[in-house]
Amino acid sequence: MDMQPISGGFADAPRQSALAFRAIIDVMSRPGKLATLQGATPPASLSVAAGTVILTLADANTGIYLAGDLDSPALRQWIAFHTGAPITTADCADLAIGTWADLHPLDRYRTGTVEYPDRAATLIVELGETPAPNASLTGPGIKDRIAAFVPGARPTSFPLGLDLILTAGAQVSALPRSTQVEFA
Amino acid sequence: MTAMDAYNFAYLDEDTKRMIRRALLKAVAIPGYQVPFASREMPMPYGWGTGGVQVTAACLTPDDRLKVIDQGADDTTNAVSIRRFFQRTAGVEVTEETEDATIIQTRHRVPEAPLQEGQIMVFQVPIPEPLRFLEPRETETRRMHALADYGLMQVKLYEDIARHGRIATAYAYPVKVEGRYVMDPSPIPKFDNPKLDDSPALMLFGAGREQRIYALPPYTRVESLDFDDHPFVASKADHACDICGATESYLDEVITDDQGGRIFVCSDTAFCRSRQEDRQ
Numbered sequence A: 001m002d003m004q005p006i007s008g009g010f011a012d013a014p015r016q017s018a019l020a021f022r023a024i025i026d027v028m029s030r031p032g033k034l035a036t037l038q039g040a041t042p043p044a045s046l047s048v049a050a051g052t053v054i055l056t057l058a059d060a061n062t063g064i065y066l067a068g069d070l071d072s073p074a075l076r077q078w079i080a081f082h083t084g085a086p087i088t089t090a091d092c093a094d095l096a097i098g099t100w101a102d103l104h105p106l107d108r109y110r111t112g113t114v115e116y117p118d119r120a121a122t123l124i125v126e127l128g129e130t131p132a133p134n135a136s137l138t139g140p141g142i143k144d145r146i147a148a149f150v151p152g153a154r155p156t157s158f159p160l161g162l163d164l165i166l167t168a169g170a171q172v173s174a175l176p177r178s179t180q181v182e183f184a
Numbered sequence B: 001m002t003a004m005d006a007y008n009f010a011y012l013d014e015d016t017k018r019m020i021r022r023a024l025l026k027a028v029a030i031p032g033y034q035v036p037f038a039s040r041e042m043p044m045p046y047g048w049g050t051g052g053v054q055v056t057a058a059c060l061t062p063d064d065r066l067k068v069i070d071q072g073a074d075d076t077t078n079a080v081s082i083r084r085f086f087q088r089t090a091g092v093e094v095t096e097e098t099e100d101a102t103i104i105q106t107r108h109r110v111p112e113a114p115l116q117e118g119q120i121m122v123f124q125v126p127i128p129e130p131l132r133f134l135e136p137r138e139t140e141t142r143r144m145h146a147l148a149d150y151g152l153m154q155v156k157l158y159e160d161i162a163r164h165g166r167i168a169t170a171y172a173y174p175v176k177v178e179g180r181y182v183m184d185p186s187p188i189p190k191f192d193n194p195k196l197d198d199s200p201a202l203m204l205f206g207a208g209r210e211q212r213i214y215a216l217p218p219y220t221r222v223e224s225l226d227f228d229d230h231p232f233v234a235s236k237a238d239h240a241c242d243i244c245g246a247t248e249s250y251l252d253e254v255i256t257d258d259q260g261g262r263i264f265v266c267s268d269t270a271f272c273r274s275r276q277e278d279r280q
């Protein structure tokens, strides 16, 4: 593989990843909330927010599945150079990235086991742009209820389930498995 | 090279922080469930809250203002050491005011001042498994959590009532999270348990020796276990603070002389001080 330096990583990883992680845990603990997430400059096929999630969370211990058209040599090289994360099939993935349509079928991903529900995939869903809210969310992290965009139904039988990170440009939000969704 | 440059930001290497961060996100997604993580050696003994320190290190940003309390006090050796550790390794600002802090690492208390949205509480946890003193085998406690089989805990609490006329547990009083996982709130007095319920702050729990991380997102339902005929009571000493006069704060009993003299004072020293200043 061509291991020439590939641009678009964090210039100051300890501080940029700290700031990025705080934005990610903030949205994961407040479903429906939107935050700005930047720092990475990934290949054009990937959003800044999704690239920043990858730089913040991925390393040699996290298998990444690239769904559909996202799976390109340029993105594989970028991920390998900056994180060392192995590219895997959907059923082994810790992180799966793609559009909602490309990520389907969703029953391919690990949703954890009853004894280790944490051993479940996180899906990074590329939205293109942030659409208008189409659902009402309740559950942990939400005071009363909040209107938000949800790409579609996801397989959840709590405590098992998939956790979603929704990315659009430099915007991020999240939908952990604990959130109850009512579509409008 | 300055002292700060000798360390990575917030001391831990990036690989370790990433591993802890991934565990934290799963902990947030499954409130009350204990996520295993590979705890690292820290330059302090286990009893000093290495789990909490690792969680704080994984969450800190250069923009944070950190408060550290031990049994409610900002000025104990433990609290001062941890605060200095992060001042040195992360260059963050520190504060003793609950209202000004963005991250509060704590051992054994929740501050009296109401927590706010955007704040993170980090609890130091010695024994994260609430069922451990009933069932020593990890395989069994894991199975009980998997099946939400908490009958043993109910039996233990009911035996307390039979023996003492009340539930005797005063610290680390078990809670149920969103009607699903039974969780150890860390050795806070049960007086503090209601502060965990529906809190606007994010609460993170780190157990270093036992290698577990768990979490309560904001606005999470947290109920102290009890019975219809013996409801939970968040009790405290039936006194006012002898220094600031507060009647609603958790009190420590302090022996003042060898004649048996004693006073009651707020365990939350920052709360007590701000009340004294308000009165002047």
Ligand SMILES: [Zn+2]
Residues within 6 Å of the ligand: B241, B242, B243, B244, B245, B246, B249, B265, B266, B271, B272, B273, B275
């Ligand atoms: Zn007082």
